[in-house]
Amino acid sequence: GIQVEQSPPDLILQEGANSTLRCNFSDSVNNLQWFHQNPWGQLINLFYIPSGTKQNGRLSATTVATERYSLLYISSSQTTDSGVYFCGSRDDKIIFGKGTRLHILP
Amino acid sequence: GAGVSQTPSNKVTEKGKYVELRCDPISGHTALYWYRQSLGQGPEFLIYFQGTGAADDSGLPNDRFFAVRPEGSVSTLKIQRTERGDSAVYLCASAGTGNTGELFFGEGSRLTVL
Numbered sequence: 237g238i239q240v241e242q243s244p245p246d247l248i249l250q251e252g253a254n255s256t257l258r259c260n261f262s263d264s265v266n267n268l269q270w271f272h273q274n275p276w277g278q279l280i281n282l283f284y285i286p287s288g289t290k291q292n293g294r295l296s297a298t299t300v301a302t303e304r305y306s307l308l309y310i311s312s313s314q315t316t317d318s319g320v321y322f323c324g325s326r327d328d329k330i331i332f333g334k335g336t337r338l339h340i341l342p
Numbered sequence: 343g344a345g346v347s348q349t350p351s352n353k354v355t356e357k358g359k360y361v362e363l364r365c366d367p368i369s370g371h372t373a374l375y376w377y378r379q380s381l382g383q384g385p386e387f388l389i390y391f392q393g394t395g396a397a398d399d400s401g402l403p404n405d406r407f408f409a410v411r412p413e414g415s416v417s418t419l420k421i422q423r424t425e426r427g428d429s430a431v432y433l434c435a436s437a438g439t440g441n442t443g444e445l446f447f448g449e450g451s452r453l454t455v456l
Contacts, residue, residue, distance in 0.1 A: 332384035
């Protein structure tokens with residue numbers, strides 16, 4: 237089945253910094269989503285982005301399906317951005333990467 | 343409802359007991375998924391329903407795990423003869439159509455087997 241690789245696995249930044257998180261896929265990308273898992277464990281939808289670029293406030297995402305990757309950009313990081321970020325690609329079942337653990341220091 | 347609802351939010355049980363976890367998807371969503379997440383790992387697929395039928399149950403770890411969705415809405419994940427290794431957060435998600443569209447997760451049910 238499809239393999240999903242996320243990088244970096246861990247990221248520690250000072251509040252106000254920008255960051256780029258990446259997902260690489262071993263096979264074609266379908267119905268790609270980005271999630272933020274907050275400290276209480278809930279998976280919050282960030283973007284549904286099978287292709288192209290979307291922006292929502294300080295966050296934006298780009299998926300290049302032909303090259304099998306997606307990027308999540310976080311600008312002007314805040315401490316509330318801390319948590320684990322997952323991407324996943326879905327045909328029938330969504331397959332997740334292992335996540336990027338982001339720590340934003342005040 | 344407005345979102346995916348899972349109950350109980352926390353369940354502590356003893357090894358060998360039977361457990362049921364319930365998922366109430368977003369109204370009108372036909373696709374329903376169960377995932378399991380252990381500490382430090384990404385969510386692991388268990389089973390996927392399209393309507394009432396299990397379209398893919400390849401992620402169920404063994405025959406102690408079973409899930410139903412008799413009326414195509416609420417689903418129950420059933421675990422028999424629980425083992426300590428079953429301790430995890432069990433996540434449910436739903437989507438509006440078969441294999442397209444955005445997936446929404448519930449808050450999860452944290453299962454602890456003593």
